[in-house]
Amino acid sequence: MVCACANQEYSARDPIEAAIFRGELDAQWKKFLHRIAAESRADELDLDFDETAVSAAMEAFRYEHDLITAEETEVWLENRGLTFDDFSEYFTRQYYASTIADIVPDQAEYNSASSDLRELFVAELILSGELDRMTSELMRRLAARCAEEDPTPEAITAEERSFFESNRVKPGQLANWLKKLGRDSKWFNEMLVLEAAYRRRCDSLLTAQARQRELAMLRLPLMRVETEVIELESRDAAREALFCVREDGMSMEKVAIEGRYPYRRVDLVLEDIGTDAQQRFLSVSSGDILEPTARGDGFELCRIIKKIEPQTDDPNIKSRIDQRILDRHFSELTSRYTHRRLGGISPSAE
Numbered sequence: 001m002v003c004a005c006a007n008q009e010y011s012a013r014d015p016i017e018a019a020i021f022r023g024e025l026d027a028q029w030k031k032f033l034h035r036i037a038a039e040s041r042a043d044e045l046d047l048d049f050d051e052t053a054v055s056a057a058m059e060a061f062r063y064e065h066d067l068i069t070a071e072e073t074e075v076w077l078e079n080r081g082l083t084f085d086d087f088s089e090y091f092t093r094q095y096y097a098s099t100i101a102d103i104v105p106d107q108a109e110y111n112s113a114s115s116d117l118r119e120l121f122v123a124e125l126i127l128s129g130e131l132d133r134m135t136s137e138l139m140r141r142l143a144a145r146c147a148e149e150d151p152t153p154e155a156i157t158a159e160e161r162s163f164f165e166s167n168r169v170k171p172g173q174l175a176n177w178l179k180k181l182g183r184d185s186k187w188f189n190e191m192l193v194l195e196a197a198y199r200r201r202c203d204s205l206l207t208a209q210a211r212q213r214e215l216a217m218l219r220l221p222l223m224r225v226e227t228e229v230i231e232l233e234s235r236d237a238a239r240e241a242l243f244c245v246r247e248d249g250m251s252m253e254k255v256a257i258e259g260r261y262p263y264r265r266v267d268l269v270l271e272d273i274g275t276d277a278q279q280r281f282l283s284v285s286s287g288d289i290l291e292p293t294a295r296g297d298g299f300e301l302c303r304i305i306k307k308i309e310p311q312t313d314d315p316n317i318k319s320r321i322d323q324r325i326l327d328r329h330f331s332e333l334t335s336r337y338t339h340r341r342l343g344g345i346s347p348s349a350e
Contacts, residue, residue, distance in 0.1 A: 001341040002135045005142040009341070012122050015134035017181060018141070020110065021191045023166030029110050032124050036117075037105040038096040049095050057091045061127075079342040080126050090127045111180035135340065140330045141194040143337040144201040151196035159195045205329055206322050211312045214321045221271035222310035222317055225281055228252045230301045231262040238292030238299040245289055245303070252303050265305075269316070281307075 001009045019025045042049070067073040077087055097103070110118070125131035151159075164170065169177050178188060215222070230252055232238045241259065244250045256263035270278045280290055281304070289303045310317045 002131065003139050003142075003338055003340050005139070005146065005338045010135075010138065012125075012131060015131065015138040016122070016125065017183065018138050018191065018194075019134050020181065021163060021167075021188075022195070023163075025110060028125065028128075028130055029121070030105070032121050033105040033108070034103055035093040035097040035124075036120075037103045038100045039093045041100055041103060042096045047096070047100075049092050050099075054088070054091045054095050057094065058088065061091070082123055082126060086123045087127065090124060093124075109180075111177070136334075139334045139338040139340065140326075141198040143330065143333040145194050145197040146337040147333060148197040148200055151193060151200065155196040155200065156192050159192045159199070162195070163192070201329075201333075202326060205325055208312070210325055211318065211321050214325055215310060215312055215317075218271075218321065218324070219310060220282065221269075221278075222320060223270050224308040224310065224314075224317075225268055225270065226305040226308070227266045227268070228303050228305055229264050229266055230256045230259075231295070231298060232259075232292070232301060233298045235292060235294075235299055237261075238301050241301050242289060242292060245301075252301070266302075269320075271320075 002012050002015060003010050016025065062068070062073055065076065067076055073087070074084060077083060108117075110121070113121075122131065125134070167177070174188070175185075178184060230238075230241055232241060237259070241255050241261070244255050245252060253263055255261070270281060273281075284290060284304055286304050286306050289301065292299045292301050312318050312321065
């Protein structure tokens with residue numbers, strides 16, 4: 001089980017197929033099929049994987065999830081219905097997918113896939129963290145359903161129309177679509193109610209006033225900075241380039257061209273970089289050049305082109321603000337109405 005609400009528990013199948021209902025699973029499914037095809041191609045060619053690379057990826061995963069010992073890793077996997085073979089094979093597939101070119105994956109749809117392939121897909125979603133994200137999305141909708149009044153017929157109709165559009169299904173094809181998924185009209189109607197309740201809840205939260213209040217608290221973190229950057233091989237080269245720009249009045253791009261250094265324009269939002277780096281950008285003005293900083297085996301020279309105050313009519317800023325408002329609200333709402341479980345693999349019905 002992955003979560004519970006009221007007296008009902010939900011298996012891995014539920015958040016996955018709720019994502020299918022919303023038309024949000026296709027990218028993950030295609031990525032999975034590509035990895036499966038890469039693994040099959042490696043078997044055909046009798047290729048060996050790079051044990052060092054795969055081991056490094058596994059170690060990085062364990063570090064990220066605070067799994068210090070092999071025993072802790074085994075317990076983590078067992079609690080999710082996985083084995084160590086599932087764990088290692090996941091990273092092996094990733095390795096082959098990143099190293100073998102010209103892969104032609106199977107075009108099978110999730111609805112028509114075998115139960116074995118679906119089980120393997122669930123393992124992939126667990127290890128990639130996608131199942132956690134899908135479960136969170138389902139929990140938000142379950143909580144909204146508990147907190148909201150029954151949706152109006154108009155709201156249900158709107159969600160039904162959205163389903164047909166996002167899944168490219170015609171009303172006359174619905175029964176067959178549900179049959180392939182192993183679901184019925186009752187499940188379909190429940191999904192419509194969940195989506196309508198969730199949409200109503202979101203609409204009530206994401207008002208112009210709420211966005212402005214949030215923006216007032218996030219003015220500095222959401223500031224956008226346009227920069228230009230030169231990559232140099234040494235500190236001395238970076239200082240020479242800095243002198244050319246500051247003292248000789250050369251442009252950053254011209255210095256890069258004459259020195260044959262990589263040059264690029266970079267737009268960033270302050271909250272996306274580390275705290276120390278944020279302070280460096282906040283302490284300078286447009287047109288200023290930062291002191292050279294070490295980056296990898298070399299150094300970077302960065303000039304501030306422009307600082308842009310965040311505005312709610314900027315789609316990127318609006319999306320970030322909306323995400324914060326929703327995250328804060330649903331964190332409280334889901335804790336009130338739902339419970340997350342560790343859960344394991346629960347095969348989808350064929």
